[in-house]
Amino acid sequence: xxxxxxxxxxxxxxxxxxxxxxxPVIRSRNFKEVNLGYTPELAQQEALRCxxxxxxxxxxGCPVNIKIDQFIKLISxxxxxxxxxxxxxxxxxxxxxxxVCPQEDQCEKMCVIGKKREPxxxxxxxxxAADYERQSGxxxxxTVQPATGKKVxxxxxxxxxxxxxxxxxxxxxxxxxxxxxxELGGVLMYGIPExxxxxxxxxxxxxxxxxxxxxxxxxxxxxxxxxxxxxxNEEHFDAIFIxxxxxxxxFMGIPGENLLGxxxxxxxxxxxxxxxxYDFPQSDTPVFNCxxxxxxxxxxxxTAMDAVRTARRLGAEHAYIVYRRSEAEMPARLEEVHHAKExxxxxxxxxxxxxxxxxxxxxxxxxxxxxxxxxxxxxxGRRKPVPIKDSExxxxxxxxxxxxxxxxNPLIRQTTPDIExxxxxxxxxxxxxxxxxxxxxxxxxxxxxxxATVILAMGAGRTAAKAIHEKLSSAS
Amino acid sequence: MYRxxxxxxxxxxxxxxxxxxxxxxxxxxxxxxxxxxxxxxxxRVPLTIAGSNPExxxxxxxxxxxxxxxxxxxxxxPGDFISDIVGPLGTPSHIEKFGTAVxxxxxxxxAIAYPTAVALKEAGNYVITINGARSKELVILEDEMKAVSDxxxxxxDDGSYGFHGFVTQMLQQIIDSGKTVxxxxxxxxxxxxxxxAEVTRPYGIKTMVSLxxxxxxxxxxxxxxxxxxGNETKFACVDGPEFDAHQVDFKNLTDRxxxxxxxxxxxxxxxxxxxRIGIGG
Ligand SMILES: Cc1cc2nc3c(=O)[nH]c(=O)nc-3n(C[C@H](O)[C@H](O)[C@H](O)COP(=O)(O)OP(=O)(O)OC[C@H]3O[C@@H](n4cnc5c(N)ncnc54)[C@H](O)[C@@H]3O)c2cc1C
Ligand SMILES: Cc1cc2nc3c(=O)[nH]c(=O)nc-3n(C[C@H](O)[C@H](O)[C@H](O)COP(=O)(O)OP(=O)(O)OC[C@H]3O[C@@H](n4cnc5c(N)ncnc54)[C@H](O)[C@@H]3O)c2cc1C
Ligand code: SF4
Ligand code: SF4
Ligand code: FES
Numbered sequence: 001x002x003x004x005x006x007x008x009x010x011x012x013x014x015x016x017x018x019x020x021x022x023x024p025v026i027r028s029r030n031f032k033e034v035n036l037g038y039t040p041e042l043a044q045q046e047a048l049r050c051x052x053x054x055x056x057x058x059x060x061g062c063p064v065n066i067k068i069d070q071f072i073k074l075i076s077x078x079x080x081x082x083x084x085x086x087x088x089x090x091x092x093x094x095x096x097x098x099x100v101c102p103q104e105d106q107c108e109k110m111c112v113i114g115k116k117r118e119p120x121x122x123x124x125x126x127x128x129a130a131d132y133e134r135q136s137g138x139x140x141x142x143t144v145q146p147a148t149g150k151k152v153x154x155x156x157x158x159x160x161x162x163x164x165x166x167x168x169x170x171x172x173x174x175x176x177x178x179x180x181x182x183e184l185g186g187v188l189m190y191g192i193p194e195x196x197x198x199x200x201x202x203x204x205x206x207x208x209x210x211x212x213x214x215x216x217x218x219x220x221x222x223x224x225x226x227x228x229x230x231x232x233n234e235e236h237f238d239a240i241f242i243x244x245x246x247x248x249x250x251f252m253g254i255p256g257e258n259l260l261g262x263x264x265x266x267x268x269x270x271x272x273x274x275x276x277x278y279d280f281p282q283s284d285t286p287v288f289n290c291x292x293x294x295x296x297x298x299x300x301x302x303t304a305m306d307a308v309r310t311a312r313r314l315g316a317e318h319a320y321i322v323y324r325r326s327e328a329e330m331p332a333r334l335e336e337v338h339h340a341k342e343x344x345x346x347x348x349x350x351x352x353x354x355x356x357x358x359x360x361x362x363x364x365x366x367x368x369x370x371x372x373x374x375x376x377x378x379x380x381g382r383r384k385p386v387p388i389k390d391s392e393x394x395x396x397x398x399x400x401x402x403x404x405x406x407x408x409n410p411l412i413r414q415t416t417p418d419i420e421x422x423x424x425x426x427x428x429x430x431x432x433x434x435x436x437x438x439x440x441x442x443x444x445x446x447x448x449x450x451x452a453t454v455i456l457a458m459g460a461g462r463t464a465a466k467a468i469h470e471k472l473s474s475a476s
Numbered sequence: 477m478y479r480x481x482x483x484x485x486x487x488x489x490x491x492x493x494x495x496x497x498x499x500x501x502x503x504x505x506x507x508x509x510x511x512x513x514x515x516x517x518x519x520r521v522p523l524t525i526a527g528s529n530p531e532x533x534x535x536x537x538x539x540x541x542x543x544x545x546x547x548x549x550x551x552x553x554p555g556d557f558i559s560d561i562v563g564p565l566g567t568p569s570h571i572e573k574f575g576t577a578v579x580x581x582x583x584x585x586x587a588i589a590y591p592t593a594v595a596l597k598e599a600g601n602y603v604i605t606i607n608g609a610r611s612k613e614l615v616i617l618e619d620e621m622k623a624v625s626d627x628x629x630x631x632x633d634d635g636s637y638g639f640h641g642f643v644t645q646m647l648q649q650i651i652d653s654g655k656t657v658x659x660x661x662x663x664x665x666x667x668x669x670x671x672x673a674e675v676t677r678p679y680g681i682k683t684m685v686s687l688x689x690x691x692x693x694x695x696x697x698x699x700x701x702x703x704x705x706g707n708e709t710k711f712a713c714v715d716g717p718e719f720d721a722h723q724v725d726f727k728n729l730t731d732r733x734x735x736x737x738x739x740x741x742x743x744x745x746x747x748x749x750x751x752r753i754g755i756g757g
Contacts, residue, residue: 180562180693180695181562181693182562218560219562220499220562221563224563225499225562225563225564226499226503247695247697248696249699251702253709257709258702258704258728260731260732260735263700264698264699264700266697267692270692270698271692275519276517279517281739281746282517283517284519284544285519286740286743288735289739362731409696411695
């Protein structure tokens with residue numbers, strides 16, 4: 001169809017183009033990416049579904065206001081590199097956000113087509129444009145402003161830190177990123193698994209930043225290896241951005257949590273993704289041997305889905321999601337829930353663990369659970385789960401993964417007491433500038449919001465970069 | 477990459493290794509540790525910082541070859557490189573003038589106890605050290621320990637050197653001799669630390685132990701290193717590694733350290749095989 005002569009009626013008639021994906025049976029045993037990506041034909045077809053609204057409300061649903069109508073138009077015209085460029089005006093990591101954004105709650109939720117039909121697949125199209133650009137080898141390096149002579153330290157190399165570093169480097173500042181781990185990328189590397197976000201994509205974004213002149217220093221824990229004050233006063237950084245994420249796993253505080261076979265989602269995913277335990281013994285770090293075992297993951301978010309699908313890929317015979325509320329309340333992306341089900345994950349809803357049970361050698365053997373039902377709505381507007389009397393039962397399992405969220409790591413706040421934190425230990429900032437209570441120190445991402453999303457972290461990094469630039473420019 | 481400056485065996489299977497790591501050398505305090513990844517695909521293993529030289533920017537580790545990772549590290553020589561080292565991690569030892577302080581080291585635990593013994597001495601304590609080993613050849617840091625001690629004892633299980641018996645018997649003798657002991661630090665195998673805790677408990681002597689759970693990141697991110705202290709869960713890498721010995725659930729720690737025994741064996745066997753056929757490091 002010619003994008004110039006297509007009628008609105010014809011656009012409405014095109015069905016949402018399905019994302020090609022690996023066969024569920026095969027993929028539930030490998031770590032390769034599940035989604036294969038649109039072909040140019042599929043992408044152009046999908047792009048034609050966008051009616052190019054005068055008031056593109058989809059943009060309001062995107063936390064960084066990507067010019068969605070414009071980039072989709074470019075795709076429909078076959079100008080894929082142009083589309084990628086358009087997206088990059090507002091987003092630093094489009095190949096990543098196209099894959100992991102909860103689109104159904106953001107841009108696609110607002111899309112007018114979604115009122116009567118399925119919304120335009122904005123995320124899939126964004127991913128297509130970014131992948132096309134990367135694979136074409138035509139990634140244009142942004143122009144870098146002349147050096148300002150100002151030095152900025154970025155602590156943490158997750159999406160918040162990387163996007164802040166990107167913008168500041170383009171503006172001509174000298175940027176050094178300090179990362180605690182031996183690998184860069186934050187949750188993108190150690191949390192979200194390969195089958196959802198191939199690591200080569202993260203690597204290629206990092207390469208781009210290195211080409212911009214950003215210096216990366218791994219193996220450096222702010223608060224231990226060096227403090228914020230030392231960076232300011234001894235190493236003479238003019239400003240600091242803190243993007244250390246939400247990295248302190250919560251446990252449930254129920255009996256038996258320290259039995260052998262009980263993991264936090266962070267530990268399980270870090271072992272598998274960062275330390276490559278799936279490749280043991282080629283890689284030295286072991287992880288619980290899930291083969292033919294029963295594994296239960298407690299929680300209903302993206303992290304829980306990643307953990308349960310990882311266990312399945314490591315050979316678990318039964319891989320359960322155990323969640324307190326009902327499926328409708330699960331915060332995970334819809335696509336992940338759908339994929340998990342296709343891969344044979346079993347969903348046990350309205351169930352609350354009371355205790356972990358173990359054998360004499362202290363290995364986990366089961367979880368004592370209580371069945372729940374939905375009662376009245378609570379403060380959050382979600383119906384509150386209440387226990388059903390005498391409904392206790394034991395779920396036999398060999399491994400448990402606790403995925404009920406993260407608090408914030410204490411290292412920075414303990415060593416920099418003049419940075420104000422909230423009651424939940426998150427860093428308090430002015431949301432317009434991301435400035436903290438401490439002069440020249442900014443923060444953004446999960447350390448400010450608590451566990452949130454990649455796109456919000458990226459947006460926060462960019463807001464901070466803008467404010468830091470203004471501050472440094474006016475100071476000179 | 478981090479360069480090894482010097483490396484020599486102190487006893488069979490125990491090597492002293494000096495590595496270039498200027499930031500860590502400048503900041504570290506007694507009781508802190510580093511996470512080391514020897515090579516690509518390697519594990520992250522925790523090792524105590526036994527000493528440092530801020531001028532040359534080096535730190536010293538004393539490593540006992542246990543499984544794959546520590547044996548691979550001990551196969552390194554001056555001029556070789558290791559992939560990663562991060563630190564200083566953990567809460568530094570709490571040092572004050574207690575009065576009479578007894579520092580007890582068992583096996584390679586002697587190396588871990590050494591920096592804290594130095595700090596205790598510097599804080600003005602009367603320092604007694606007891607260092608235990610299975611036999612004479614395995615005694616390490618004898619001269620160093622003597623130099624920081626007001627009284628230094630060595631015990632061997634087989635009686636081949638020093639006092640014939642366990643460190644706990646020596647400790648009991650010291651207590652029985654009527655000396656007031658104000659503080660005990662015990663670092664070594666879990667059964668030894670547990671036994672020391674039982675010796676001091678009836679006297680109410682403040683006793684600290686340095687726990688060695690399995691770790692991954694060492695920064696408080698994974699919770700894999702959790703230990704039970706007085707019915708509370710703590711993360712050893714940020715809250716410790718030193719804890720009040722009388723509060724520690726040693727059984728839980730012993731059990732949790734057994735998590736990967738089959739895998740550790742598999743790694744170690746593959747590593748010895750590689751060494752024997754001469755392709756490994
Ligand atoms: C398993 C999992 C799945 C997820 N899935 C999705 C999804 O599908 N979609 C989505 O939008 N979001 C998802 N999220 C959430 C998303 O990943 C986070 O919101 C986002 O990564 C936050 O970015 P950040 O830059 O604030 O922090 P992080 O990505 O956490 O990065 C922080 C970095 O700082 C480093 N660091 C920490 N402390 C220090 C220190 N003291 N010194 C130096 N460095 C330090 C850390 O090692 C880390 O590399 C998921 C999260 C997890 C854990
Ligand atoms: C805070 C701390 C300080 C330490 N300091 C020293 C030191 O100064 N010198 C020294 O020789 N050893 C020290 N250790 C112990 C050392 O980390 C382990 O011996 C080492 O990790 C074993 O690895 P491996 O691959 O060689 O052996 P493996 O075959 O993996 O294991 C052998 C034994 O070590 C234990 N172990 C395995 N992995 C770990 C891990 N990641 N962390 C802790 N223990 C593990 C296992 O329970 C097992 O019993 C310390 C441990 C901790 C927690
Ligand atoms: S960044 Fe996320 S929310 Fe924004 S348009 Fe892309 S997929 Fe939608
Ligand atoms: S709301 Fe939907 S149809 Fe309208 S411009 Fe946005 S994507 Fe296109
Ligand atoms: S080692 Fe991961 S939290 Fe301590």
